[in-house]
Amino acid sequence: MDTKASSSGGTPACNENIRIGAARPVSALAFIYDRSATRSHSLLDLRLIGCQNYAARWGWEVAGTWVDFGDHAIDIQRPQFGELLDAMRTQAGRRKVICLVHNWGRLAQDGDVCLRQQQRVAQAGGCTATTFDESDERRRAVLSGVGCW
Secondary structure, X not given: OOOOOOOOOOOOOOOOOOOXXXXXXXOOEEEEEEEEOOOOOHHHHHHHHHHHHHHHHXXXXXXXXXXXXXXXXXXXXXXXXXXXXXXXXXXXXXXXXXXXXOOHHHOOOOHHHHHHHHHHHHHOOOEEEEOOOOEOHHHHHHHHOOOOO
């Protein structure tokens, strides 16, 4: 830590600058999501590892992993996805938040449902990205005038 000492008996003067170190930029916060309706989790595990590796490559901190299983994985209302959005909302005002999925199909196979899920992420203050370098951030920035990156 680099500080500037005062010459007035150890008490810093009011208009004296005190350096306490260079500010480090805050990395984006990734919220990993997936869903699995099958009993086998081997492919799920590979997708989740891929998301972890992708976040690490970009220097993103991982907030956690949320997975909906069984019937919840195919319903429109997904409990774990809702929990992810709640957690994302708490961080959105502090830093960039990203819902990271392996591919768009992890949100939903149906295009309209996938778009609704992306809209829910945007309403929580974030963007959605895939491990294939796809993101809705640019499109959302153009449509709303704001961006999260």
